[in-house]
Amino acid sequence: MTKHILIVDQTHVSLMQVLESYGFVCDYQPKITYAEVLDCIDQYEGIVVRTKFRIERELMERATKLEFIARAGAGMDNIDEKFAASKNIALFNAPEGNRNAVAEHTLGMLLSILNKFSKGNKEVRVGNWDREGNRGFELAGRTVGIVGYGFMGSGFASKLKGLDVKILAYDKYKSDFWSQWVKEVSMEELFEKADIISLHVPLTDETRMMVDETYFNRFKKDIWFINTARGEIVNIQGLLAALKSGKVRSAALDVLQDEKFPLKEESKRWFNELAEREDVLLTPHVGGWSVESFEKISMVLADKILQHYGIAG
Incomplete structure (x- = not known):
């Protein structure tokens, strides 16, 4: 079954390349607004976010097909983890990457x-x-x-x-x-x-x-x-x-x-x-935002998403 993933922040191209090679459909929209996401999130099984906005009850209640939220970074403080758990939505982050x-x-x-x-x-x-x-x-x-x-x-x-x-x-x-x-x-x-x-x-x-x-x-x-x-x-x-x-x-x-x-x-x-x-x-919150970590974060997330669906990356 094909899984559709909405990517709402800038990420390294490797994330999409890896996932698409395994049949995932990635919708890369780094300029999308929160209001636009609310209108379309019911079409996706996954969402990838960095820091653009918080993912809380309002969004998750509209995300009727959502199976996972992937945070392109280490911290999870912009995601309502408790509500996600109540909806059986898997959460991934990538501290290994930065x-x-x-x-x-x-x-x-x-x-x-x-x-x-x-x-x-x-x-x-x-x-x-x-x-x-x-x-x-x-x-x-x-x-x-x-x-x-x-x-x-x-x-x-x-x-x-x-x-x-x-x-x-x-x-x-x-x-x-x-x-x-x-x-x-x-x-x-x-x-x-x-x-x-x-x-x-x-x-x-x-x-x-x-x-x-x-x-x-x-x-x-x-x-x-x-x-x-x-x-x-x-x-x-x-x-x-x-x-x-x-x-x-x-x-x-x-x-x-x-x-x-x-x-x-x-x-x-x-x-x-x-x-x-x-x-x-x-410094402007760039400690984990090196040239190398930008790619490594995406690779870590891709691997965790594949593992979630039982696919060996």
């Missing part, structure tokens, strides 16, 4: 804030050759704390091997993941020992705004902070307070609590303050 990209990006951001690359680059370009003002810190000998040890957290840990650091990892929902180079610890031990904290947890009701000023103040040491997970996990006002007090030495953020640019006035206030700080490094 694991390496996120790990490399996180390491790059860490080295940048330790060594003040962004500040030095800006100053040299305007003729300010300030060596002392751009003296950096070495990573070797420091304790790196990883919060969340799934695909992304473990990927980052693998990049730290050989850099002469101690790696501590905490995951509320996983255990027995320690290894020769990673020590599994409690959050209390991270608060006690970490020099650097990197977030790798999904956005859920439990983690939303989990990191605030109180969270930062629980660390015994002043820390370097990195977030390549989800912006809404961190309360920016709390982060700004921690930066001002020195509890956070410097922060690297690939994600923000509001990423809909141009920002509304309410968000502009905290963003402008964040953007003016020399101790903050910002």
